[in-house]
Amino acid sequence: MLAVTADDRRAAGPVAVLANPVAGRGRHRALLPRVLDGLAAAGHPVELLTAHDPAGAEAACHAAVAAGASALVAVGGDGTVHRALQAVGGTAVPFAPVPVGTGNDFAADAGFPADPLAAVAVIADALRAGRTRGVDLARMTGGDGTDRWYGAVLAAGFDAIVNERANRMRWPRGPRRYDLAILVELARLRPRRYTLRLDGVAHEVDAVLVAVGNGARYGGGMRICPAADLTDGLLDVVVGGRFDRRTLIRVKPRIYAGTHVTHPLASSFRARTVELAAEGITTYADGERSLDLPVRISAVPRAVRLLR
Numbered sequence: 001m002l003a004v005t006a007d008d009r010r011a012a013g014p015v016a017v018l019a020n021p022v023a024g025r026g027r028h029r030a031l032l033p034r035v036l037d038g039l040a041a042a043g044h045p046v047e048l049l050t051a052h053d054p055a056g057a058e059a060a061c062h063a064a065v066a067a068g069a070s071a072l073v074a075v076g077g078d079g080t081v082h083r084a085l086q087a088v089g090g091t092a093v094p095f096a097p098v099p100v101g102t103g104n105d106f107a108a109d110a111g112f113p114a115d116p117l118a119a120v121a122v123i124a125d126a127l128r129a130g131r132t133r134g135v136d137l138a139r140m141t142g143g144d145g146t147d148r149w150y151g152a153v154l155a156a157g158f159d160a161i162v163n164e165r166a167n168r169m170r171w172p173r174g175p176r177r178y179d180l181a182i183l184v185e186l187a188r189l190r191p192r193r194y195t196l197r198l199d200g201v202a203h204e205v206d207a208v209l210v211a212v213g214n215g216a217r218y219g220g221g222m223r224i225c226p227a228a229d230l231t232d233g234l235l236d237v238v239v240g241g242r243f244d245r246r247t248l249i250r251v252k253p254r255i256y257a258g259t260h261v262t263h264p265l266a267s268s269f270r271a272r273t274v275e276l277a278a279e280g281i282t283t284y285a286d287g288e289r290s291l292d293l294p295v296r297i298s299a300v301p302r303a304v305r306l307l308r
C-alpha cells in the first residue's frame with residue numbers, strides 16, 4: 001500500500017475561498033455565488049471561509065491551509081489579500097485574488113484582470129491546468145521579532161501617518177474621516193529623520209514619504225514605487241525628501257503615473273534587504289495597519305504561487 005503524503009492530501013483538498021463582505025463597501029457582494037460557481041467549474045470542491053473581522057479572516061486562512069486546502073482564493077481588496085498572504089506566504093499552496101475591493105493593487109501588479117469574473121475565469125483555467133506562477137513577497141520582522149508578509153507596498157511616511165490619524169478618529173465616518181486626517185496632517189507636515197540600511201549600507205534621510213515596494217502600487221492605483229517588479233527578488237524604496245506642503249500637494253497627483261520619482265527631492269533605491277527606523281511611526285502594509293518601526297524587510301523570491 002502506498003503511503004498518503006501531505007501533498008496527496010493537498011491535491012485532494014478543497015479550494016478555500018476567503019470572501020470579505022465589506023471589501024469595496026460591499027458593492028460586489030451579490031457576485032459571490034457566481035465567483036464560487038466559476039471556481040467550482042474547475043472541478044475541485046470549493047469551501048467558503050467565514051470570518052467577521054481581519055484577525056478572524058487570517059485565522060480562517062491559516063486553519064484552511066493547515067487542514068490541507070489545495071488552494072486559497074481571496075475575494076476582496078488589498079487588505080483581504082494581505083490577510084490571506086499570511087497563510088500562504090512561503091508555502092506551496094497556490095493563491096489568487098478576486099479583485100472586489102476599492103484598492104486591488106496586488107491583483108493588478110500580478111496581472112489579474114480588473115473585472116472580478118474575468119479574474120475568476122483566469123483562476124479556474126489555472127486550477128484546471130494545474131498552472132501556477134511564482135512571485136516574490138516581502139517578509140518583514142519587527143523589533144519584537146514579529147514576522148509578517150506583504151505583497152504590495154509598505155508605507156512609512158505621510159501616508160502612514162494619515163492612516164494612523166484616520167484610524168484614531170471617531171468622527172466623521174466613511175471616506176470623509178480620511179479627508180479630514182489628510183488636512184490635519186498636512187498642517188503638521190514636517191520631514192522626519194529615517195535611518196535606512198540597504199543591504200547593510202546605511203543612509204540617513206530627512207523625508208516626508210518613505211515606501212518600500214515589493215509591488216509598484218498602493219492606495220488604489222498610485223504607482224508609488226513605479227519600477228517595482230514582483231519577480232526581480234528585490235525591494236524598491238522610494239523616498240520623498242524635504243517636501244513642503246505645497247510641493248507635496250503638487251507632487252501627489254503625479255504618483256498615479258509614477259512620475260513623482262523624477263522630482264529633485266525624490267530618490268529611489270533597490271535592495272534585497274531594507275532596514276528602516278524612525279521615531280514614532282506605525283507602518284501600513286498593503287493598506288493594513290502593520291508593525292511599528294524599526295522593521296527589517298527582505299524580498300523573498302517566488303514566495304507565493306499565483307493561479308494564473
Ligand SMILES: Nc1ncnc2c1ncn2[C@@H]1O[C@H](COP(=O)(O)OP(=O)(O)OP(=O)(O)O)[C@@H](O)[C@H]1O
Pocket residue numbers: 019020021022023024025050051052053054057076077078079080081083100101102103104287288
Ligand atoms: N472576512 C472579513 N470580515 C471583515 N473584515 C475583513 C474580512 N477580511 C478582511 N477584512 C478587512 O476588511 C478591510 C477592507 O478590506 P479590503 O482592503 O480587502 O477592501 P477594500 O474595499 O479595498 O478596503 P478599503 O476600505 O481599505 O479601501 C481590511 O482591513 C481587511 O483586513
